[in-house]
Amino acid sequence: MKLINVGYGNMVSSSKIVAVVSPDSAPVKRIVQEAKAKGLAVDATCGRKCKAVIVTDSNHVVLSALSPEAVGNRSEED
Numbered sequence: 001m002k003l004i005n006v007g008y009g010n011m012v013s014s015s016k017i018v019a020v021v022s023p024d025s026a027p028v029k030r031i032v033q034e035a036k037a038k039g040l041a042v043d044a045t046c047g048r049k050c051k052a053v054i055v056t057d058s059n060h061v062v063l064s065a066l067s068p069e070a071v072g073n074r075s076e077e078d
Contacts, residue, residue, distance in 0.1 A: 004075050006054060006064040010044035014075050016056045020068045023053045035061035 003011040021028050032053060035041040040060045043050075048065040055061055064071060 004071065006044050006052075006062060006071060006074075007066045008044065008046040010062075010064075012054060012056070012062055016058065017054055017075070018057050019055045020071045020075075021053050021055070022068055023050050023063070028053055031055070032061055032063070035059070 002014040004014050004017070006012050023029065023032065032041060040058075042060060042062045045063050045065040050063045050065065052064040052066055052068040052071050053061060054064060054071065066074075
């Protein structure tokens with residue numbers, strides 16, 4: 001199991017990630033709000049602005065203060 005650092009010491013399993021997207025669009029904002037309402041949102045921003053939304057195969061949503069590009073680059077590293 002490979003773990004990806006999503007910022008500030010928080011890790012997510014790379015095998016569980018379905019998508020890494022920017023939080024700016026209305027559909028993504030809706031996904032985040034629904035996840036918060038269902039208790040499936042994990043805030044890994046440590047109080048900073050959310051720059052990436054990570055969707056997992058279990059419908060959990062992880063909010064990260066790193067950009068989607070940075071998270072993607074970290075997932076490609078060996």
